[in-house]
Amino acid sequence: MKTDSFLTLARRFRAIFFDSYGVLKVAGGKVEGGPELIETLRNEGIEIRVLTNDSSRSQSNQATRFRELGYQSIRSSDIITSGMMAKLFLKEKITSGKVAYLGTEASARYVLDAGCEAVAVSEVTNPDEISGMVFLDDEGFDWNTDLNAVINLIRNRNIPTIVANTDYLYPTAGGKVALATGGIARLVESVLGRKFLHFGKPDTQMFNYAFEDINLTDSFAKRDVLMVGDTLGTDIIGGNKFGIQTCLVLSGNTSAKNYNQDIVRTGIGPDFVVESIGT
Ligand SMILES: [Mg+2]
Structure with a gap:
């Protein structure tokens, strides 16, 4: 189902797991409107974790890069890497x-x-x-x-x-x-x-780790959590298998032109689709 505003969708959840590349960041830098969206969610008390299949750099390196892009509130402990x-x-x-x-x-x-x-x-x-x-x-x-x-x-x-x-x-x-x-x-x-x-998405270790992590401070059920990603074969199938709701963004690996075809071809269906998290 294509949803108009990511923020409206996000407000239905208490915690959101974001993929990094193609969702928060794109080839040219940040995704447009991304930092503002994250700040808004934080201010509303929504838990945020970043789940990334990036083993090239440490959590703190990645947090520094996020800050350089304008994501002021993403701490290194919010980043879970493969x-x-x-x-x-x-x-x-x-x-x-x-x-x-x-x-x-x-x-x-x-x-x-x-x-x-x-x-x-x-x-x-x-x-x-x-x-x-x-x-x-x-x-x-x-x-x-x-x-x-x-x-x-x-x-x-x-x-x-x-x-x-x-x-x-x-x-x-x-x-x-x-x-x-x-x-x-x-x-x-x-x-x-x-x-x-x-190791990494779509396998469940990272989802388990993130879910246990948010449950250290408060009590979350799987229905409280949304996974947001740009790749059907990692983010979306991984979230679906873990039993949480999934949202495909069209700002990265999956194009606005072909996403319907890709979903039919792969049989991997997200619960929601948005253009980007900044929309
Ligand atoms: Mg990605």
Whole structure:
């Protein structure tokens, strides 16, 4: 159902989970009217969390970026990243040895914060010391040599291999897309015939984490919560499966022209559709 005003819709809920890219932010910066909308919701006492499949930067880095864009009230503790979910897994699962990673040095923070020793895949000298492999970011490595290094590192060994950002693609300027971490991992999975451990939407860990987090201070039922996202295959199906209401925005991955077709083709139906959160 197409709804006119996002604010009118939002006021029917007590908590809102926002995806970041394509919803609060777009290629050019903030989404028009986004910061004002968030301030209004805050002032009305509506709980806000940001659920992002971004394991390239920490919560505080992302909060700083939001403030630069005009989102004054988004704190780092409001931001829940897929990197955090991978970190929680590593913390419990990897008790000895080093963790190899693909990504930038900044993204390796999630490995270090899990209490593990991080080593860039290009720097691995003794594969026997490696007890886990993490796909963190699509930058910070040489796609040719380092992807081959990953394949050689894991192909004959049974070590947990983790994908900390499940997105296949991300939108860039001019309506184009670029290959994201989840897409790179999928490529490696397909050549090795393996299935890695994926963290991030649409899997339920992030929704669970966010729901438990808002319930620390007050009591929320699932019917009190709305998930807002621009991607049917992550945000919307994830919210639907978790059992909360979902709203598709047309300011990111899903275009105003094709969204009806996309919904029919994928069978993933949002409860609401709006142009953007600023409308
Ligand atoms: Mg998005």
